[in-house]
Amino acid sequence: MWLRWNSMAVKVPETVNVYCPKCNAQTEHKVSLYRKGKERSLAIGARRHERELHGYGGQKYPIQRNKAKTTEKKTLVLTCSKCGRKLMREGVRLRKLELVR
Numbered sequence: 001m002w003l004r005w006n007s008m009a010v011k012v013p014e015t016v017n018v019y020c021p022k023c024n025a026q027t028e029h030k031v032s033l034y035r036k037g038k039e040r041s042l043a044i045g046a047r048r049h050e051r052e053l054h055g056y057g058g059q060k061y062p063i064q065r066n067k068a069k070t071t072e073k074k075t076l077v078l079t080c081s082k083c084g085r086k087l088m089r090e091g092v093r094l095r096k097l098e099l100v101r
Contacts, residue, residue, distance in 0.1 A: 009096040018078055022085040031099060034075035034088065071095050 020027045052060045073091030
């Protein structure tokens with residue numbers, strides 16, 4: 001991968017040439033940061049958690065109050081310019097990630 005693993009701030013190009021498994025060729029990909037989607041309130045885990053909170057006993061598992069890590073893992077999403085297939089690149093522990101033209 002084109003990132004240095006131990007650095008704190010990394011500049012990543014907006015477009016990179018990467019292998020696309022759908023096109024079966026090296027194509028240009030647009031780089032973006034992965035963002036978590038909105039949680040569904042009707043998902044089974046959310047419903048079960050809501051049910052566990054009713055009555056006596058309160059919270060069922062400890063809520064994390066203070067962070068242990070100083071950085072977060074940034075996952076990159078690569079979108080193929082030809083077919084639109086999205087590839088995920090594994091999260092890298094960074095303080096700051098910049099997309100550069």
